[in-house]
Amino acid sequence: xxxxxxxxxxxxxxxxxxxxxxxGIFGPxxxxxRALYAAPLLACSHFAALAGSFLALVWAGVVSDFTVxxxxxxxxxxxxxxxxxxxxxxxxxxxxxxxxxILSLCGLAVALFGGNLPASLRARVLGVLGLISGGFLLFxxxxxxxxxxxxxxxxxxxxxxxxxxxxxxxxxxxxxxxxYVGFSVAFAFAIAALIEGxxxxxxxxxxxxxxxxxxxxxxxxxxxGSWWSYYTLGWGGYWxxxxxxxxxxxxxxxGTALLHCSIVVEKREALKAWTVLLAIATFSLxxxxxxxxxxxxxxxxxxxxxxxxxxxxxxxxxxxxIGGSLLLxxxxxxxxxxxxxxxxxxxxSALVLNNVFLCAITAVVFTGTLYPPFANxxxxxxxxxxxxxxxxxxxxxxxxxxxxxxxxxxxxWKRADFAPVLQRLYLAGGVAAVVFLVMAANRHIIAAxxxxxxxxxxxxxxxxxxxxxxxxxxxLGQSAARFFTLPRASIGAALGHIGFGVTVLGIxxxxxAVQSVVVLQPGQSTxxxxxxxxxxxxxxAPGPNYTQRVADITVADKSGVFLRLHPSRxxxxxxxxxxxxxxxxxxxxxxxxAVFASELPGGGAELRLNEQPMAPEIWIGGLIMALGGFFSLxxxxxxxxxxxxxxxxxxxxx
Amino acid sequence: MRRLLLLLCxxxxxxxxxxxxxxxxxxxxxxxxxxxxxxxxxxxCLVCQNESIEESNAKLAAQLRGIIRTQVKQGVPDKQILAxxxxxxxxxxxxxxxxxxxxxxxxxxxxxxxxxxxxxxWFGRRHGNAPKPLDEAEAARLEELLRE
Amino acid sequence: MSPLRRRLLFGVPLxxxxxxxxxxxxxxxxxRNNEYDPHALPSPLIGKRPPAFSLxxxxxxxxxxxxxxxxxxxxxxxxxxxxxxxxxxxxAPLLGQLAAGGLSIWGIAYEDDAKSLQAFLAQNGNPxxxxxxxxxGTTAINWGVYxxxxxxxxxxxxxxxxxxxxxxxxxxxxxxLNPLLERYS
Numbered sequence: 001x002x003x004x005x006x007x008x009x010x011x012x013x014x015x016x017x018x019x020x021x022x023x024g025i026f027g028p029x030x031x032x033x034r035a036l037y038a039a040p041l042l043a044c045s046h047f048a049a050l051a052g053s054f055l056a057l058v059w060a061g062v063v064s065d066f067t068v069x070x071x072x073x074x075x076x077x078x079x080x081x082x083x084x085x086x087x088x089x090x091x092x093x094x095x096x097x098x099x100x101x102i103l104s105l106c107g108l109a110v111a112l113f114g115g116n117l118p119a120s121l122r123a124r125v126l127g128v129l130g131l132i133s134g135g136f137l138l139f140x141x142x143x144x145x146x147x148x149x150x151x152x153x154x155x156x157x158x159x160x161x162x163x164x165x166x167x168x169x170x171x172x173x174x175x176x177x178x179x180y181v182g183f184s185v186a187f188a189f190a191i192a193a194l195i196e197g198x199x200x201x202x203x204x205x206x207x208x209x210x211x212x213x214x215x216x217x218x219x220x221x222x223x224x225g226s227w228w229s230y231y232t233l234g235w236g237g238y239w240x241x242x243x244x245x246x247x248x249x250x251x252x253x254x255g256t257a258l259l260h261c262s263i264v265v266e267k268r269e270a271l272k273a274w275t276v277l278l279a280i281a282t283f284s285l286x287x288x289x290x291x292x293x294x295x296x297x298x299x300x301x302x303x304x305x306x307x308x309x310x311x312x313x314x315x316x317x318x319x320x321x322i323g324g325s326l327l328l329x330x331x332x333x334x335x336x337x338x339x340x341x342x343x344x345x346x347x348x349s350a351l352v353l354n355n356v357f358l359c360a361i362t363a364v365v366f367t368g369t370l371y372p373p374f375a376n377x378x379x380x381x382x383x384x385x386x387x388x389x390x391x392x393x394x395x396x397x398x399x400x401x402x403x404x405x406x407x408x409x410x411x412x413w414k415r416a417d418f419a420p421v422l423q424r425l426y427l428a429g430g431v432a433a434v435v436f437l438v439m440a441a442n443r444h445i446i447a448a449x450x451x452x453x454x455x456x457x458x459x460x461x462x463x464x465x466x467x468x469x470x471x472x473x474x475x476l477g478q479s480a481a482r483f484f485t486l487p488r489a490s491i492g493a494a495l496g497h498i499g500f501g502v503t504v505l506g507i508x509x510x511x512x513a514v515q516s517v518v519v520l521q522p523g524q525s526t527x528x529x530x531x532x533x534x535x536x537x538x539x540x541a542p543g544p545n546y547t548q549r550v551a552d553i554t555v556a557d558k559s560g561v562f563l564r565l566h567p568s569r570x571x572x573x574x575x576x577x578x579x580x581x582x583x584x585x586x587x588x589x590x591x592x593x594a595v596f597a598s599e600l601p602g603g604g605a606e607l608r609l610n611e612q613p614m615a616p617e618i619w620i621g622g623l624i625m626a627l628g629g630f631f632s633l634x635x636x637x638x639x640x641x642x643x644x645x646x647x648x649x650x651x652x653x654x
Numbered sequence: 655m656r657r658l659l660l661l662l663c664x665x666x667x668x669x670x671x672x673x674x675x676x677x678x679x680x681x682x683x684x685x686x687x688x689x690x691x692x693x694x695x696x697x698x699c700l701v702c703q704n705e706s707i708e709e710s711n712a713k714l715a716a717q718l719r720g721i722i723r724t725q726v727k728q729g730v731p732d733k734q735i736l737a738x739x740x741x742x743x744x745x746x747x748x749x750x751x752x753x754x755x756x757x758x759x760x761x762x763x764x765x766x767x768x769x770x771x772x773x774x775x776w777f778g779r780r781h782g783n784a785p786k787p788l789d790e791a792e793a794a795r796l797e798e799l800l801r802e
Numbered sequence: 803m804s805p806l807r808r809r810l811l812f813g814v815p816l817x818x819x820x821x822x823x824x825x826x827x828x829x830x831x832x833x834r835n836n837e838y839d840p841h842a843l844p845s846p847l848i849g850k851r852p853p854a855f856s857l858x859x860x861x862x863x864x865x866x867x868x869x870x871x872x873x874x875x876x877x878x879x880x881x882x883x884x885x886x887x888x889x890x891x892x893x894a895p896l897l898g899q900l901a902a903g904g905l906s907i908w909g910i911a912y913e914d915d916a917k918s919l920q921a922f923l924a925q926n927g928n929p930x931x932x933x934x935x936x937x938x939g940t941t942a943i944n945w946g947v948y949x950x951x952x953x954x955x956x957x958x959x960x961x962x963x964x965x966x967x968x969x970x971x972x973x974x975x976x977x978x979l980n981p982l983l984e985r986y987s
Binding site (some may be wrong): 151273277281284292295298311312319322323329330333334370372373374376382524 | 805812822829831832840842844951
C-alpha cells in the first residue's frame with residue numbers, strides 16, 4: 001500500500017512541477033499578483049509530494065518490502081539498516097528519485113529564501129526549475145519507476161554490491177547530487193534574466209550565494225568520493241581520471257569560474273554575457289555528467305546499470321534543456337553590453353585570467369573524456385585517453401592558476417600595480433622558494449614544484465588576512481577585533497584559497513608515495529619507507545553480513561613496534577564477492593596503508609604496503625574549501641538583500 | 655680474518671638482495687621496478703576497463719606485468735615494450751594515445767583553448783573600453799542619490 | 803565588432819552543443835542496434851597472419867602450429883576457450899551446429915588441464931577438428947587474446963579477417979559470420 005502511495009505522490013509531483021513551470025514562466029506577463037505568488041506555493045507542494053514519495057521508498061527499504069522490485073534487487077534481509085536506507089540511492093531508479101527530490105528542494109529553497117528577489121524574477125526562476133523537474137520526473141515515472149512491484153517476492157533479496165556497503169559511499173551521492181543539482185538554481189537565474197533581458201550587478205549578487213552553496217556541496221562530494229576510492233578500492237590512489245570522475249570535475253571547474261566571474265559582475269558590471277554562459281554551461285555539464293555516464297557510452301570503472309533505451313529519453317531531455325537555453329542565449333545575450341573598464345593589471349584581469357585557465361582545463365578534460373567515443377564515431381578507431389594524458393596536459397594549465405592565486409586577491413580593482421603587491425608577498429615567495437630548494441636538493445623536482453606551489457598559495461592567503469588585520473603591527477587583541485570586522489566573504493575567499501593550497505600540497509606530497517607488493521609468510525618482515533613491516537599472523541573474524549580473513553601486521557621504526565594494522569579480505573556469501581578492506585594509519589601528514597591483496601595456498605599473504613606522505617591533506621584541503629564557501633555565505637551582504645543603492649553608488653564611482 | 659673478509663664482501667650483496675623487489679615472478683632492482691611501474695602505468699588493463707595494469711588485480715594484467723618486468727630486466731627500452739603491447743592489443747592499450755592525425759585535435763586542445771581564451775580576454779577588455787554615458791533612469795537615480 | 807558578427811559569436815555554443823548532441827544520438831542508436839560497443843576492442847591481427855606458434859595437442863587430440871593454418875582449404879574458425887569459462891559452455895552447442903554444417907573449427911584451450919578439458923568436452927560436445935593447449939597463456943598474449951572465448955575467422959590465404967570476443971550467438975552468426983563465409987569461400 002505504502003509504495004502505491006509513493007507512486008501516486010510521484011505522479012502528483014509531475015503535475016505540480018509542470019504547473020509550477022507554466023505558471024512561473026508565463027505568470028509574470030499576466031500582470032496578476034495571484035499568478036506571481038502561485039509559483040512559490042506550487043514549489044512548496046511539489047517538494048512535499050516528492051518528499052512523500054521518497055519517504056515511501058525509504059520505508060519500503062527499511063522494512064525490506066521485497067514486493068518492490070527495486071528493493072528486492074538491491075537490498076537483502078541481511079543488509080544492515082544504514083545500507084538498507086542508503087541502498088535506495090545506490091541504484092539507478094532510486095538515485096533518479098533522489099536527484100529529483102534534491103531538485104525540488106532547490107525550488108523550495110528559492111521559494112522560501114528568495115524573498116528579496118523581485119517577484120517576477122522569483123516566479124520565472126521557479127518556473128524554469130519546475131520545467132526541468134517536470135521533465136526528469138516524467139522520466140522517473142514512465143521509464144525508471146522505482147515503485148515497480150514484483151510478484152511473487154523473493155525470500156531474501158539479491159543484496160547490495162558489497163563495495164557500496166560503506167559509510168563514505170552512503171553519503172557521497174546525496175552530497176554530490178546536491179552539488180550538481182544546486183547549479184540548476186544558477187542556471188534558472190540565468191534563463192530568467194535572459195527572458196527578462198536584464199543582467200546587472202544585482203544579478204551577480206543574487207546568483208552568487210546559490211552558486212556558492214552548490215559549489216561547496218560539489219567540492220565536498222568530490223572530496224568524499226575521492227576519499228572513498230582511496231580507502232576502499234585498495235590501490236592507494238585517489239583520482240583516476242575516470243569518465244565518471246571527470247564528469248564531476250567539469251562542473252566543478254566551470255562552477256569555480258562562475259563564482260569568480262560573478263564577483264566581477266557584481267562589483268563592476270563587466271563579463272555579463274560570459275557569466276550567464278557559465279551558469280548555463282555549469283548546469284549543462286552537471287546534467288550531461290550525471291546522465292551520459294549512465295548511458296554506457298563512456299568506458300568507466302564505475303558500473304552503473306546501463307540502459308541505452310533510457311538514454312534516448314534522457315538525451316531528448318538534455319537536448320531541450322541545454323539546446324533551449326543556448327538558443328535563448330544566442331538570441332538574447334548579444335544585447336548585454338559590458339560597461340566596466342579595466343587595465344590589463346587589475347583584479348578584473350586576474351579574475352578573467354582565472355576564468356581563461358579554468359575553462360582551458362575544462363576544454364581539455366571535456367575533449368579527453370569524450371575523445372574515445374567520438375574517435376570511434378568519426379574514424380572507427382578504438383583508443384583510450386587515461387591518466388597519463390590528463391596529468392601531462394592539465395597540470396601545466398593548473399600551474400599559472402596556482403601562481404596567479406597568490407597575487408589576485410591583493411590586486412586593486414580597475415588598475416593595479418604589481419610592485420607593491422610583490423613587496424607584500426615577499427614572505428610567501430620566500431617560503432615557496434625554500435620549500436622548492438629543499439625538495440629539489442633531494443631530487444624530487446615534481447614534488448618540489450607542487451609543494452612550493454601549495455605553500456605559495458597558503459602563505460599568500462594567510463598574508464592577505466594578516467595584513468588586513470594588521471597582525472604584528474598593532475596589538476594582538478586589536479588584530480583579533482579587526483579580524484571579526486572583516487567581511488566574511490573575504491575570510492571565506494581566503495579560506496577557499498588556503499584549502500586549495502592544502503589540496504595542492506597533498507597532491508604534491510603523494511608523488512613521493514612509496515609502494516611495495518610483497519608475499520610474506522607469518523613471521524616474515526619487509527622494509528618500506530624506513531619502517532619494518534612484519535606479518536604476525538592471519539586469522540578469521542566474523543562480520544555482520546560477511547566473513548573475513550584478517551592479516552595482523554606490525555610496523556616498527558628504530559624505537560620498536562608502534563603500530564598494528566589489520567587489513568582484511570571480506571567474503572560476502574550473498575553475492576559471492578570478495579572485497580579488500582585496507583588498513584590505514586594516519587598522523588595527519590602521513591598515511592601508512594596496508595592491503596591484504598590475496599591469501600596464498602601455501603599459507604602466506606600477498607600484501608600491498610604504501611607510505612603516502614601528505615595524503616590526508618588532499619581531503620582536508622577539500623573540506624577547508626567547502627567550509628570557506630559556507631563561511632562566505634554567512635556574509636551580511638548576501639543575507640541582507642537590497643543591493644540597489646550600493647550598486648548605483650558603485651556605478652557612479654566608476 | 656679471512657672469514658671476516660668474506661663476510662664483509664658478502665654483506666653488501668646481502669643488503670642488496672634485501673632491497674630487490676619481486677613482483678609477478680620477476681625480481682628487479684628498485685630502479686628497474688620503478689621503470690616497470692612507469693611503463694605499466696601507461697598501459698590499460700584490457701579486462702577491467704580504465705585501470706592501468708599496475709593497478710589491476712586481473713590475471714591477464716598480472717601476466718602482462720610479468721612480461722614487462724622480464725623485458726625491463728633484459729634492458730628492453732620503454733618504447734619497445736610499449737610497441738610490443740600495441741602490436742598485440744592495438745593503440746587501445748595505451749592510456750596516452752599516440753600522436754596521430756586523428757589525435758591532433760586532442761593534443762592541440764590545451765593550446766587551442768588558451769588561444770581562444772586569451773583572444774576573448776583581449777577582445778572583451780577592449781570592447782568594454784567605451785564607457786557609455788548614463789541613461790535617463792541612471793541620471794535621475796544619481797541626482798536622487800546626490801540629494802540624499 | 804559588427805552586431806551580426808556578435809550575434810554569430812553568441813551562437814557558437816549552441817552549434818557546438820547541437821553537434822555534440824547529434825554525436826551522442828548516433829552513438830546511442832548504434833549501441834542499441836549492437837553496432838557499437840564501447841567495451842569492445844578491435845583486433846590488430848585483422849588483415850594479418852597469426853603470429854608464429856606451435857602448440858601441443860591435449861585431451862587426446864592433435865595440436866597445431868601457425869604453419870598448419872597458413873593456407874586452409876576452406877575458411878575456418880580458431881576458437882579460444884577454457885573449461886573454466888562459463889560463456890564457453892554457452893556457445894558450445896552453437897559451435898557444434900556450425901561444425902556439423904561443415905565449417906572447420908580448431909580449438910585452443912587457454913590455461914587449462916587435460917582432465918577438466920575432457921570433462922568439458924564430454925559434457926558440451928567436441929566441435930573441434932584439432933585441439934591445442936596454450937597452458938602458459940603466452941600464445942594467447944601474442945594473438946592479443948584478452949579473455950575467453952574469442953573466435954577468429956581465417957580465410958583461405960591464412961589471413962585473419964574477423965575476431966569476435968565473447969560467446970557467439972545465432973544473431974552474430976547470421977549477421978556477420980555467414981556473410982564472411984560467403985565472401986571468402
